[in-house]
Amino acid sequence: MPNIIANFTSKAYLAANPLSLFSMTEKHLEKGGEEAETIVGSSVKVEGDFVSEGNIIILGQVSGKLKTAQQLRVEEGAKVLADVMADSAIVAGEVRGNMKLANTLELTPTARVYGDVATKTLIVAAGAILHGHAIMDENEKAKGKAGKKVEEYEENIPGV
Amino acid sequence: MRSMKKISPVFKKNESDTEQIKRELKLLVRKSIFKNNAGSAAGRVMLEKKSGGYIYLYDSFVQDRECKAIINGIEKRLRDFEISGKIIKLSTFTNPKILIEDEVRHGAKTVVMVGNDETFVRILSRAANLPVIFGFIPVGQRKNHFADVLGIPLNEKACEIIAARKIEKLDYATINEKQFFICYLFIPRARLKIECDGSFIVNLTQEKFEVAVANLLPPPFESDKFVLHPQDGKMEVYLRPEGGGLFSKLVNGKKRQQMSRFLFKRALLKMDKSTLVIADGKETKENSILIEVNKEKLLMIVGKNRRF
Numbered sequence: 001m002p003n004i005i006a007n008f009t010s011k012a013y014l015a016a017n018p019l020s021l022f023s024m025t026e027k028h029l030e031k032g033g034e035e036a037e038t039i040v041g042s043s044v045k046v047e048g049d050f051v052s053e054g055n056i057i058i059l060g061q062v063s064g065k066l067k068t069a070q071q072l073r074v075e076e077g078a079k080v081l082a083d084v085m086a087d088s089a090i091v092a093g094e095v096r097g098n099m100k101l102a103n104t105l106e107l108t109p110t111a112r113v114y115g116d117v118a119t120k121t122l123i124v125a126a127g128a129i130l131h132g133h134a135i136m137d138e139n140e141k142a143k144g145k146a147g148k149k150v151e152e153y154e155e156n157i158p159g160v
Numbered sequence: 161m162r163s164m165k166k167i168s169p170v171f172k173k174n175e176s177d178t179e180q181i182k183r184e185l186k187l188l189v190r191k192s193i194f195k196n197n198a199g200s201a202a203g204r205v206m207l208e209k210k211s212g213g214y215i216y217l218y219d220s221f222v223q224d225r226e227c228k229a230i231i232n233g234i235e236k237r238l239r240d241f242e243i244s245g246k247i248i249k250l251s252t253f254t255n256p257k258i259l260i261e262d263e264v265r266h267g268a269k270t271v272v273m274v275g276n277d278e279t280f281v282r283i284l285s286r287a288a289n290l291p292v293i294f295g296f297i298p299v300g301q302r303k304n305h306f307a308d309v310l311g312i313p314l315n316e317k318a319c320e321i322i323a324a325r326k327i328e329k330l331d332y333a334t335i336n337e338k339q340f341f342i343c344y345l346f347i348p349r350a351r352l353k354i355e356c357d358g359s360f361i362v363n364l365t366q367e368k369f370e371v372a373v374a375n376l377l378p379p380p381f382e383s384d385k386f387v388l389h390p391q392d393g394k395m396e397v398y399l400r401p402e403g404g405g406l407f408s409k410l411v412n413g414k415k416r417q418q419m420s421r422f423l424f425k426r427a428l429l430k431m432d433k434s435t436l437v438i439a440d441g442k443e444t445k446e447n448s449i450l451i452e453v454n455k456e457k458l459l460m461i462v463g464k465n466r467r468f
Contacts (some may be wrong), residue, residue, distance in 0.1 A: 041420035043367055043401050048360030052195065052423070059418050 037070075042077065058093070076110045083115075091106070091128075098132075214245030217256065217269045217283060219275030222299050223249060230299055230315050234274070237319035245270075250279075257286040261401040270295060270461075272322060276303040281343060281440040288332045288340040288458050295322045295461040306343065308377055309388065311463030321463045328466070329457035330390045331375055335439055336450050342458065345439045345451070346380060347371040349402055351432040356397075356424040365432065373427075373451060381419070388468045391420045394423040395453055 037054025040046055044060040052068045063081040066072070072086040078093035088104040091111040099105060101119040109127035116132040124130065163451040216238075222231055238244040246268075248259065256389030260271055260283075272295035273283050280296055298307035304314060312318045333341045346369060354362040364371075375390050379398040389396065399420040437446045443449045 037423060039418065039421040041401070041418045043364075043398060044399065044420045045363040046360055047363065047368075048209070050360045060420070 036073075038068075040078075056086075074111075076108075167405070176367075188367075201235070212266050213269030214243055214272060215260075215263050216245055216247045216272045216274055216297075217259075217279075218247060219279040219282075219299075220250055220252065221276075222431055227299055231274075233316040234299075234417050235298060236321060237316045238322075241319060241323035243319075243323055247271075255286065256283040257290070260287045260290050260292065262352075263383055264290060265293060268292060272297055272461075277306050278303065278441065281442075284332070284458070285340045285440050286341045288342060289456060290452065291326055293325075293459045293461060297322065306376060308423050309467045310460065312464030313463070322461055324461075324463075326462055326464065328391065328462045330460050331393060331453055332393070332458045333375070333395055333453045336446070337452075339372075339439065339442070341375070341439050341451065343376040344441050345371075345373040345437065345449075347429075347431075347435055347437050351436045352435075353430045354397065354422070355428040355430070356422055357426055362399070362420070362422060364399060370400045370402060372398045374398060390468050391457075393453060394421075394425055395427070395451060397422050397424065397427060401430045413458070420459070428453055429452050 011112065027028045034119045037076045038050075038052050038116070040056070040058045040060045040062060042059040046060070046062045046064075048057075048064045050062060050064060050066050053070070054068070055071045055073070056066070056068050057075065058078045058080060059075045059082070061079045066080060066082045067085045068093070070087050071130075072084065073088040074080055074091045074093040074095060076092040079122045080093070080095045081097060082095075083097045084095065084099045086099075086104075087102045088106065089099065089101055090106045091110040091113060093110070094112045094114075096114045098115045099113065099119070101117075103119070104121040104123065105117060105119040106123040107113060107125060107128035107130060109125045111125070111128040111130075114131045116135070117130065118135040118137065120136065122134060122136055168398060178222065218231075221227065235244065246263070250256065250259075250262075259412055260268070265270070270293045271287075271290075273279050273285075274297045276298060284294065295313055296307065296310060298304040298312060298314050301314065307318070312321050330342070335341045335345070349368045350371060351365050351368055353365065356362065370381060372381070374388070374396050376388065378388065379400075381398070381400050399422075427450075429451070434445045434447050437444050437449060
């Protein structure tokens with residue numbers, strides 16, 4: 001076969017993990033539980049409008065805008081320089097920007113948030129830093145659907 | 161006819177024998193026409209219509225002596241299910257796209273690839289956009305990983321899946337506007353930037369990464385964590401920083417970093433220099449790769465034990 005390389009299981013591919021193609025066991029194709037749609041690794045930088053329909057885990061750096069219809073996790077050491085809209089969020093890293101959550105915002109002891117926060121439920125652990133206004137409204141769920149512009153949220157915050 | 165039946169009960173038996181002989185003769189004629197590929201055009205059309213427009217593309221290796229028994233078994237099962245059709249033996253230089261296009265003009269509706277993983281990607285990387293339903297009969301015990309993903313058992317048992325005709329729509333993409341991409345793309349090491357859906361840029365220029373785009377096969381690293389999504393209308397790109405393996409863990413004390421994962425419909429991968437890219441087994445050197453998920457889906461006959 002001249003066009004397609006006959007060694008489909010090419011050396012370079014197999015060098016990465018020799019078991020990859022040969023161990024298609026049920027285990028690794030198993031349909032797991034809740035799965036993160038997007039993971040931003042620790043050495044990765046993302047710039048721009050980042051919109052997702054699933055869960056997002058951030059270990060690296062994100063700048064621009066960040067929206068998801070589901071959960072956001074900002075891990076320890078991660079940096080988010082963006083306005084955030086999500087259903088709920090757990091923050092252990094740093095967020096510089098306004099956050100709007102439809103349900104819950106949880107700040108762990110290592111969390112640092114520099115911006116205004118609007119959420120239905122706010123959980124702040126001892127040691128967490130929050131620099132900004134915090135608005136807790138029972139009706140936030142209806143307002144906080146992903147896809148709504150952050151500007152609209154800013155208009156709703158008194159004094160912003 | 162009725163009176164004859166009444167007269168002689170023995171005739172009933174004779175009649176059924178005659179019918180059976182007739183059926184066998186028909187099958188023999190059909191087989192000889194297809195095998196010799198020498199039937200008249202009208203005859204071919206008629207037979208294709210009868211067989212539901214099936215054509216079978218045999219890879220060159222299945223014509224070897226070692227596969228003869230398997231192929232005989234497959235052909236017998238196909239005849240049993242009355243889904244036998246025209247057999248085309250692929251040679252090294254056959255362009256599957258031109259061949260299938262020609263057969264579509266003659267009424268082919270289902271194209272069954274008979275071979276292994278190489279046959280699968282060789283045909284689909286060129287012909288995925290053609291208006292036919294694809295089937296796959298994996299032959300032999302080796303290099304048949306896609307069969308497992310698609311839930312198709314090996315050799316003659318696959319004929320049951322073809323006969324059952326459970327059709328699923330699968331995603332496929334176009335690479336650099338020339339080649340179709342069905343299964344996986346892998347870049348062993350590169351510094352690069354990825355522009356996804358025109359809205360955000362993933363910057364991977366700090367260090368070298370292994371990059372894998374997965375559709376029908378998981379990426380070659382940490383593959384125990386993956387669930388395949390070949391029907392969600394998106395491709396998944398996985399990025400893992402180089403190093404952090406057992407050696408660098410022992411020598412440098414460096415830990416393996418968390419892998420990254422993004423979904424996209426259109427992605428432009430820009431490498432800092434010409435880099436080795438393996439797309440569905442085909443190796444090339446590229447400076448940039450544009451991957452676009454096609455709006456049309458690939459229609460594929462799958463088994464109920466498929467992995468997605």
